[in-house]
Amino acid sequence: MATTQLQPMTLPAPADAESWLDAKAAEGLAAAGDIATRLKTTEQLSALEALELWNDMSLATSDVAALASTFSEMHPIEAVRDRGEQAIQDISKFWTELSLDAEMYAVFERLSADGVDEQADRLLEKILLDFRRSGVDKDDTTRARLQEISERMVKVGQEFAKNTRDDVRSIQLTAQQFDGLPQDWIDTHDAAADGRITVTTDYPDLIPFMTFGRDAAARRELRIASLNRGWPVNDPLLQELFALRREYAGIVGYDTWADYNAETKMIGTGPAIAEFIDKIAAAAAESGERDRAVLIERMRQDRPDAETIDGADVPYYSELVRKESFDVDAQQVRTYFDFAKVRAGLLEVTGQLFGLTYRPADDAVVWHEDVTAYDVYDRDSDERIGRIYLDLHPRDGKFKHAAQFTMASGITDRQLPEGTLACNFGRGLMEHSDVVTLFHEFGHLVHHIVAGRTPWQRFSGVATEWDFVEAPSQMLEEWAWDADVLRTFATNADGEPIPAELVEKMRRADDFGKGYDARTQMFYASMSYDFHVREVPDLTERTRELQTKYSLFPYIEGTHMPASFGHLDGYSSGYYTYMWSLVIAKDMFSAFDPENLLEPGVARRYRDAVLAPGGTKDAADLVEDFLGRPYSFEAFAAWLDR
Known part of the structure; x- marks a missing residue:
């Protein structure tokens, strides 16, 4: 069948989504189970035949899992979101059991890659590596524990995400406390019967208020509310998740979860993550401290006794500096972005x-x-x-x-x-x-x-x-x-x-703060890494310590940021990814003509x-194919120093 004849899937009407997803999950799992049986019972399968069956099995479950994930995060009906989470659990259980199936491993271990093309050979290598990382070679009791851990990690992660997703906090303000906010934003916030106006921690409220709101006390109240989403219920869930990951990594032969997680990444090893974090933190220190000093100096015009500045004030004073020193008014800028x-x-x-x-x-x-x-x-x-x-x-x-x-x-x-x-x-x-x-x-x-x-x-x-x-x-x-x-x-x-001319000013203004932004990213990366390589009895206290070490802005008392830091689930120990990728992105961009990006x-x-x-x-080969050379740190360093 030609590619042009392929048709997109037809999704169900919202009211039918729960039963539709239920049927899809059952159908996908049944098909995958049948294929797994064929793989283990068919004699003398060639490598290509086995890989094609594996591919069919992957496809039978992956698309159901993808739809389930989408619906669990976005569907307006709670029962559908719940059914999506259940489907993810069921499919994850199937693959966990399969990854620990010694009989299935034997099918692929004895295959010869002779005669298959480069992509098929690559797939076989990936499958065998996945089996080894799963602990398929362990005894029955150990494999049973690994399966238990894997299934529990999925459930804990889902509960953590649900708590974060559902915990929208808010503060109540008066109209006078909206001073500085854009008029179109104010117009969307009606007062209740008592005259109070609700501002939530959702992004369309949070970002403009933290950027433009002149009421410092209100900004601080909203920032604290945002940083406390998911707390306290998510704190024990995170502790359990980190403990499960540490146990799993230890069982399958890795010193830490970070080592286990990094093995299949570009970075390669857990310790390399810590080295990268420190490298970026050092590179960003000078410009970050310089720009932080500018923020504090501007803040002292309003509060002469200010000695430092934290996250409740950084967005507001960053905007003021960009407006006053770079002639960029974000409220004027936003009028161009309908x-x-x-x-x-x-x-x-x-x-x-x-x-x-x-x-x-x-x-x-x-x-x-x-x-x-x-x-x-x-x-x-x-x-x-x-x-x-x-x-x-x-x-x-x-x-x-x-x-x-x-x-x-x-x-x-x-x-x-x-x-x-x-x-x-x-x-x-x-x-x-x-x-x-x-x-x-x-x-x-x-x-x-x-x-x-x-x-x-x-x-x-x-x-x-x-x-x-x-x-x-x-x-x-x-x-x-x-x-x-x-x-x-x-x-x-x-x-x-x-x-x-305004865009050029925006670009110059955007360069302001990139050093302290990079340090903040390394603070987040250090949490992601640190929580997975050691047992941390008090997540809040350790957050305070890591923020002091890496961020150029102090911890805000009474806050519990990890409780809503969703990347601790999805990226686990690998939040360094964002900055690692940025290094490569800056290098790839150097191949484009800045005078004609279109x-x-x-x-x-x-x-x-x-x-x-x-x-x-x-990925390193993809980048080298494009650039004609291996990627380097130079373009990123030049950007950071600019």
Whole structure:
């Protein structure tokens, strides 16, 4: 069947989603179970035959798990979210049992890769490594414990995420405490009968208030509320999760969970994570301390006795410095970023760069009225190559951050790649930082779709090493800072495009604070690493210690940030990934012409060399294919020193 004939899946109406997902999960697990039996009972399977069966088994469960994950985080009906979580548990249990099945391991261990192509050989190597990392060679009692740990880790992680997702906190303010906020933002906040106005910890409230609100006490109250989401209920869950990971890593032969987790990443080893964190912290120290001193000096104009500054005041005074010292008024900037125009511009810009066309998918069934769907076509061939869903506004029970979710893996001549972008933006004017976030997250979606033409599910989509996956998205952020790009969609109410001079000022202003931002990222990375390499009796106290060591801003008393730090589940010990990827992103961007970022030549070559291969090569090889040399630290260091 030709690729052009492939059809996207048909999703259920919201009211039918629970039963539909239930049937999908049962069907997928039954099919996978049948294939597993065939693998173990069919004699004299060739390597290619065994790998194709394994691929079918992976596909039978992976797409169900992907849909279950999407629905568990985004579906408006709680019962559907719960059913999604159950499906994930069931599929995870199936794969845990399979990974500990010595009979299945023997099937693949005795295979010869002679006669198979490079991708099939790579897949066989990955399968065998997964078996060894699972503890398949242990005795029955030990394997039973590993299965118990694996299943419990899934459940604890889901409970942690649900608590974070559902814990939206708020503060009550008077109209006088809205001084400094944009008028369009104020207009969306009506007073209750008692005259009080609610401000929540959801991003469309939190970010503008922390950036523009002049009431320092209100800012601090909101910051504390945000940092305490998920606490205290998530604290014991995190402790259990870290303990389970430590036990698992020890059983399968690793010194720490960080060593276990890093083995399949670009970085290679756990200790290398700690070295990288310290390297970035040292490189960012001088510029970070210089810019922090500027913040404190500006703060002293309002509070002469101020000795330091913390997270309750940093966004506000960073904005003031950018406005007063760099002549960039974020409230003026946001008038050029109407949400609808930004979304349309994003599609046009990425379409031009990567040779894509997005057409509204009028036949798509969506899970909420806010969701929009597009079919993605290759501009050269006009072939439909995937479908995307955009779920970009906050609502109760929905995922609270910004991320791309897979819905279907693209498999050559079998099925189209499909994915969802989940964000939490307001419906009117956007902060430029939100525009950057939208470009970043959409980069993951483009990667997923473009890399959806491979015969092997294991390598489809964003399937590179996990500490590389952020690099393509971080590089795409650069297009949200280019004047020529922005002028194609960033216009004010009068239709006037954003001035190039203003964009240049924005770029200079954005350089302010990058040192202390890098130090903050290393604080987060140090928590992610430290909590997984040692037993930490008091997470809050250890957070305070790590913040003192790495961040240039002090701990805020009475807060418990790890309780809502979702990356402690998904990235576990690997939050360093964001900065590691940024180093590579800056190097890849050096290949583009900064005077003409809309010229598609280099972008198409980048698409073909880095994005389209998915996980068929190691990330370092993908980058070298594109740059013509190994990646280096130099471009990042130059950017940090600029």
